[in-house]
Amino acid sequence: MIGTVREVTPNVDAGTVLTGAQFIDAFRVEVGAAALNAREACTRMVLHGPRWALLRLRNILVRPFGLKTSGEGAPAPGGLIGLFPVLSETPERLVAGFDDSHLDFRIVVDISGNAASRQVTSTTLVRTHNLLGRTYLALIMPFHKLVVRNMMGRIVEPVR
Template sequence: MKAHEITPEVDPAALLFGAQFIDAFRIATTATKLDARQAAEKMLTFGPRWIEALLTLRNILVRPFGLKTSGAGESVSGEAIGIFPVLGATPERLVAGFDDHHLDFRIVIDVAATDNGQQITATTLVRTHNLLGRTYLQLIMPFHRLIVRTLLRQAAATL
């Protein structure tokens, strides 16, 4: 199973007005009854240890700058999946993320039927607010791409 980068198929203005960065990755699965919440849970609840180690390192490094660390966001509904506060959900789409003083981000998990099962798409949107946000985005980008692909493969493999 391979996760492929695709052209994002979302309305950025509706999800994060003013987003300066957007990317999307997709993977096919043979599952037929998966909804967006289940896909997000499979992706975001438990990741490989190397991702947890990177997140721990990230939290240590950003704490002196006053940035939010794992679990510090607030959701509209009070619920979260993994460390990500849920901002909205339907059976086809789950939107999670939070706003911080350096940047705001959203992760959108879409699930759609195909002829052979379903496809899961993870779209990330980011709006930076300052130099710290732009620098942070550039530093995490290589890790972001690897992590999203890994989490999509994890979700598809557990079905």
């Protein structure tokens, strides 16, 4: 059904996207005949909605620990979508994320299906490096699924 977000089995090669990932999950939403590419889907996910308040809070909380905050880090080959550096991109797949001292993070946005029935899948991969990374991951997990489901729902809103 168009607009229904559901958790699915991840279908990315974790070894290629983020070798050694300790966490991976994926969510999919049906978008019907909407003509959009991976960048547009990712932009709708990331740049629309109220989650920026959570990101501002996150940036305030992690700054004392020396962790990257929005806008920090090396320039990305594909620019930024929100605070996420775009690492690689085709019309069907966009990979964004960053490496930090505590963990490495990737989001993969895939477009699949045919012109009459398209799906967007968002896969999250995380590799932690130390106790701080594992602690951070454990702290955000209760919110992760809720935030991703909300983000995925925003892909469909402009085309309804």
